[in-house]
């Protein structure tokens with residue numbers, strides 16, 4: 062295969078391109094990891110030319126790339142940038158785009174198309190490219206398409222989009238983004254589980270009492286209110302990020318690290334998640350909305366859109382039968398934290414003469430995903446100079462301390478590199494997306510019916526509705542904040 066590559070960004074005048082994609086490409090170029098020769102062609106509606114594109118991206122790099130990376134002149138990088146103005150649904154504009162790209166490419170060249178566009182354009186763009194022959198691969202040059210999120214609005218629309226895409230592209234040409242998968246801390250879940258011999262033997266219903274997966278945010282809906290009011294927290298966070306974290310924590314060990322082996326296991330475990338029946342919605346789901354949400358611009362009067370949700374899910378297989386997986390996410394909460402808590406079972410018998418007011422605490426393993434990047438293991442220890450007083454202490458691994466500050470690159474850096482390398486492991490396959498919708502869709506639908514739990518209001522800056530705490534306390538459990546506290 063050849064190295065010469067063109068990256069074509071659809072939606073190149075948008076926020077994602079300026080804030081994430083170009084800075085990520087720039088950093089990888091600085092690290093000399095990009096193929097050469099490389100051209101980056103932007104396509105969007107704005108009345109820009111190549112000079113405008115270069116100066117806009119230059120300002121994006123200055124704003125979003127740390128100074129250490131910028132150092133001397135980077136004119137060579139900006140020289141790789143080109144812009145073609147056009148509309149996503151105008152076939153003439155695709156003919157112009159194809160002509161402009163071909164003129165830049167001296168010889169046979171690979172192409173990576175990045176759809177950084179509103180989701181309604183994903184299919185029309187691929188259709189237009191297909192009609193122009195732009196996605197046709199050859200023996201030596203590949204054509205890949207990165208598709209942003211959200212992928213579908215429900216199970217039916219995700220299936221329809223997959224079916225339509227599969228008529229135009231092979232599955233191996235499609236790279237569906239879930240940027241959570243490229244976070245170093247998320248990639249490390251598989252390494253932690255499967256490159257260490259001591260955790261996996263305990264990783265099952267015999268030793269684990271329950272699992273918590275939280276992705277909580279302190280920001281409110283802000284300028285995304287228009288989109289968010291249509292989507293709500295289940296589409297925004299659960300269908301994609303939380304389901305992906307769940308599959309990594311709960312999947313069986315793949316036979317190899319090859320993309321399809323990993324993706325097979327992820328899809329399999331999602332398939333084993335028991336859908337929540339309408340009758341169980343009131344006891345196994347919580348929906349909340351922060352006070353003041355309805356006053357935000359672009360939010361419908363009397364909106365019932367949930368900004369917080371908590372779910373109690375079960376995985377019906379040998380490893381996990383009966384172990385609750387508590388998932389929660391919300392906006393306008395006390396802190397920003399994404400974390401996975403593995404709560405182990407207690408010891409089978411207490412042999413120590415401990416004070417009546419002390420009970421031996423259970424071991425907790427916390428995988429801290431962001432912004433605190435760490436792994437903490439809590440265990441009991443004897444307090445020195447006492448008979449047998451005990452205290453919980455932690456064994457800590459912090460990314461910053463182990464690997465140096467700022468050791469973890471932005472997710473988009475890794476994703477772009479993986480797509481250029483043709484490794485789809487960190488991208489979501491069609492079946493995983495559909496399985497995730499199969500779990501989330503009935504909840505979204507059920508919340509429109511009389512089976513729905515009440516929409517509980519919560520105070521901004523709190524930890525969400527009291528009903529969420531109650532769901533766990535009724536089972537003798539409580540939400541943990543093992544990463545937020547650090």
Ligand SMILES: NC(=O)c1ccc[n+]([C@@H]2O[C@H](COP(=O)([O-])OP(=O)(O)OC[C@H]3O[C@@H](n4cnc5c(N)ncnc54)[C@H](OP(=O)(O)O)[C@@H]3O)[C@@H](O)[C@H]2O)c1
Nearest residue numbers: 072073074075076077105106107147148149177178209210
């Ligand atoms: N921004 C983020 O941080 C972020 C994070 C995660 C995922 N995403 C996803 O990334 C995608 C893009 O997001 P974004 O924030 O960059 O959106 P955005 O700022 O609204 O940009 C949309 C881009 O699409 C172009 N566009 C829209 N309609 C067009 C048309 N008919 N013909 C040609 N160009 C058209 C716009 O061009 P003009 O402005 O020139 O008209 C602009 O370049 C979305 O799927 C979003 O969900 C974004």
